[in-house]
Amino acid sequence: MFAPRTHKPATSGDVARLAGVSRATVSFVLNDKQGARISEDTRRRVQLAAEELNYTPNNSARQLRRNGGVEGLLIPAPVLGFGGAMDAAFALIARHSADAGLPTIVHADHDIAGVEGARVWASYRPEAVLVETLRCDAPATEVLRRAGVRALLLMGSHPVPHAPCLVIDQRLYGQRAVESLAAKGHHRLAWLHPADSSIAEFALQRRAGAQEAAARLGLSLNLVSMDADPRSLKDWARGWRDANDRPTAAIAYDDRFAYTAIRALFDTGLSVPRDIAVLGADDYATSSVFLPSVTTIAFNAEDMADLILGTITRMIVGETPPLVSAPPLKVIQRESA
Amino acid sequence: MFAPRTHKPATSGDVARLAGVSRATVSFVLNDKQGARISEDTRRRVQLAAEELNYTPNNSARQLRRNGGVEGLLIPAPVLGFGGAMDAAFALIARHSADAGLPTIVHADHDIAGVEGARVWASYRPEAVLVETLRCDAPATEVLRRAGVRALLLMGSHPVPHAPCLVIDQRLYGQRAVESLAAKGHHRLAWLHPADSSIAEFALQRRAGAQEAAARLGLSLNLVSMDADPRSLKDWARGWRDANDRPTAAIAYDDRFAYTAIRALFDTGLSVPRDIAVLGADDYATSSVFLPSVTTIAFNAEDMADLILGTITRMIVGETPPLVSAPPLKVIQRESA
DNA sequence: ACGCGGTGATAACACGTGTAACCTAGGGCC
């Protein structure tokens, strides 16, 4: 299927031949091996030869010899699609992990999970793997562990027994949202539930948190369904004035749905936050310039990055950290609520 | 520095021992090698043993033997930060490339380029590399080529002689923007120039295209500087009414800057598009729900994905495609302009 | 008895690298 490679890469043997030394010497020089005694003259000859041949060590061979694989952190791509503060945190992780000698590799195949996915990820023999709890059940964990992965960190909304877990309790979002709105004097709230199957699990938990807090504080919480199209909220927005217990604030699943909701309200002649407040979550980049700017609930991206990277590096050196909780959620006060 | 690996991964030798056969037999069975005569009985024994041990082939060793490296497409991470339609295109590429037996790996180290970067990327021995022209000069190209990379595609705003190039001519954005606004009857335009060094090159070219088209069509084009903070446009927005030749439309570098501009105009009491139209670019996800929704100029993400993937696969089988031009830009008509 | 074809499995090499163990020449010291 493939055409033959046009160029065969130079090996350390080629460098050795050109420099007139042994292969071992080449390896010593290029890796700055301490304790190896190499004269300044041959050292220079080797470096020159390597430059001349554009020598690049073969990672596969190197990793094989080191009895390891990709020396770094493997992240399956879907993790990156979370958006908002999470994306920002991952960008920070990618930067800092490279500095810490643990370069990050993203495996961009979206559609694998479970044991099948674990087999693919494990074949790279990474030092560390960061993956969603949902995509990594107990058998998959076992596959990764037996493949020698030193640090396996699962990210999910609830703890699981089979591996160290970074718990990002989704109910806290809902609780915090309700509490924040209650503190501003709102008594009648609406929960805008997203009809998107890919986030169904998270959405249900955020909603549960909101319901729990509303019950505890004695507030009403209407349930409304929506999707990414503003028209899905048209009926609700139109009927809003006639509702006998019309809400004064609406909670969206995240900022993107908040945008959509604000749009839908605007299209029916309502103004945010004058007529109704809208609260988002996850602090998407656009929220600070949206009209109105969107008040949101999120963790601090830098704290999250530090937490994840710190946990992983501690696991790599042998510690077994207990359950880790996400950084505290904070309300980022803007105009919409 | 690292603790010893807790588990040594099972090798094909372990599987062979457990199944009571030779290592070669294991390899034949697990790779479904055609032409190898294996009885149904031993085949089953081998598969059972592999399952029992959670055997995962070592990618490094496999790639070393195959005289290749990462069998896939390597993308340095900064390419993914383009945003908008480009991000959408890359998501499509990641999906389709995996289906085509060319899984995509993203190398998430942002701060490398040139020969240094090329050395790192080349060490993975990928089949294909997709990288920005800016990050890959002639010497870097040579390093990659000599490392056996079969398909090297550079993405940039102008063609370069040293490697196949996907040209995304940034001037077309500016031209198209001006033409589109002219067709709607605008005579006095403003170019909102972003003061962000990371996109300086692109911004200058988009601006040049706009200036060229404005001159050709006999329109005026005011130059205004801005950054990500709406306050950077405060003075301009305030002075807008007093300008003797006040513009009726403003062109932003991309949708994100359009959001900021709309925000700044709103903050000084101006309304978009009633008082002034604002045109964006690159079709960011939020643009369709923004208030007002943002009219934008972008290529079609699916067309771009097909183009890139098609070019790369043709290069891999040996063809040398000529210069490739990006798909045509289209105006996505919304409310802001 | 002997070749012969076919079935089923194996021995052995190659891929490129890192490193522990070993070698050699020269010089100083008794």
Added chain:
DNA sequence: GGCCCTAGGTTACACGTGTTATCACCGCGT
């Protein structure tokens, strides 16, 4: 001279896999 010591290398093995020869066995026909 005999001995140790050191600088400056080299030899040889291991890592885990894919694949090409090669081998053992068995039934069959002559």
